Amino acid sequence: MGVSPEVALAVGVWVEALLYGLYACLFFEALYIIIKKRSHGGGGGSARVFMYGIILMFLLATLDIIVNLYRFLRAFVLNVDPLGPFFYFFDFTRWDTLTRNSILCIMTWIGDSLVIYRCYVVWDRRIWVTVLPIILLILSIASNAALLFWFTHPGTQSEKSILQWMATIYPFAFAQNTITTGMIAFKIWRQHRSSTELGVHNHSPLDLIGIMRIVVESAMIYTLQLLILIILFPLHHNAQLIVQCAIVPSIGIVFVLIAVRVHFSRSRTLLGGDTMMASMPPWLNEDQDTSTAGDEDLEQHAPRRSIMIQAAGDVEQAKRNANTIYTTFIRKSGGPIPPRRGQTTSAP
Numbered sequence: 001m002g003v004s005p006e007v008a009l010a011v012g013v014w015v016e017a018l019l020y021g022l023y024a025c026l027f028f029e030a031l032y033i034i035i036k037k038r039s040h041g042g043g044g045g046s047a048r049v050f051m052y053g054i055i056l057m058f059l060l061a062t063l064d065i066i067v068n069l070y071r072f073l074r075a076f077v078l079n080v081d082p083l084g085p086f087f088y089f090f091d092f093t094r095w096d097t098l099t100r101n102s103i104l105c106i107m108t109w110i111g112d113s114l115v116i117y118r119c120y121v122v123w124d125r126r127i128w129v130t131v132l133p134i135i136l137l138i139l140s141i142a143s144n145a146a147l148l149f150w151f152t153h154p155g156t157q158s159e160k161s162i163l164q165w166m167a168t169i170y171p172f173a174f175a176q177n178t179i180t181t182g183m184i185a186f187k188i189w190r191q192h193r194s195s196t197e198l199g200v201h202n203h204s205p206l207d208l209i210g211i212m213r214i215v216v217e218s219a220m221i222y223t224l225q226l227l228i229l230i231i232l233f234p235l236h237h238n239a240q241l242i243v244q245c246a247i248v249p250s251i252g253i254v255f256v257l258i259a260v261r262v263h264f265s266r267s268r269t270l271l272g273g274d275t276m277m278a279s280m281p282p283w284l285n286e287d288q289d290t291s292t293a294g295d296e297d298l299e300q301h302a303p304r305r306s307i308m309i310q311a312a313g314d315v316e317q318a319k320r321n322a323n324t325i326y327t328t329f330i331r332k333s334g335g336p337i338p339p340r341r342g343q344t345t346s347a348p
Helices: 005-038 046-077 086-089 094-123 128-152 159-197 208-235 240-271 315-334
Strands: none
Touching: 005 046, 005 086, 005 240, 046 086, 046 094, 046 240, 094 128, 094 159, 128 159, 128 315, 159 208, 208 240
């Protein structure tokens, strides 16, 4: 027995409220750490991009839950539309319906843009890596913008054409997120393998594989929702309405969850005896390494080169190069570097 659209919409609103509560806890935890770290100075470049992006997404998610609760009360409690809650929720002549769908589109675009930018930074700012994801993002923006126009201007397009355009939204977003997350994970894995082959081993709980796992696991929250929508949409199953309501807070959760997990992983490392302070990943806070005197901002001053370790005849030199590479990548994933076994806290 299928779920009625009214039940699916009601459950969807409460699911969104539950996820928003989780999102708010993670966001304020991250915000506390941002303020604490920024009081010591630092912050710039990619850190500011991610910080402003995350704050903007939280504001949009807050506005979305307010608008959706307003719609829920008017549709289910006040019974404003005599045709029922379903017709109220999809009446695009109402400002709240248009606002809610616009927020969903903007939230998706911001999240996809930040993922592309992260891939761009991890791949040493190589444009070619982002060409296909950017094309998919442009197609997604065009599809959503066209649908919003047609919904607000009934009769300008046939129902069949609108459904065909709607069927492209989720595949575009799914492909873009899968490609960018896969490229980030591949870059990290390739670096880890190269370091291991040269005999450079990191025994810290927050190594490159740990970073890769955090990125992939967090991204799976949003990616799996898109996959479910790709399956449910052609089936015209009402359960897709529940998943759609969960999209907005889930996008925000992905980015804040990565930041919080990296921070607490580093905190566990520091509790093991390190004296350096843990910090947030650079998209929340790009601190200087306070444990290393005279260390410059690697993002602004380091040469733009691949993070792959160059082959060297001198094994000791290769290990020092690998340590520099590890330091650079962790900076891009969040602040001070936990020392490896047998190493001091000084930068190579």
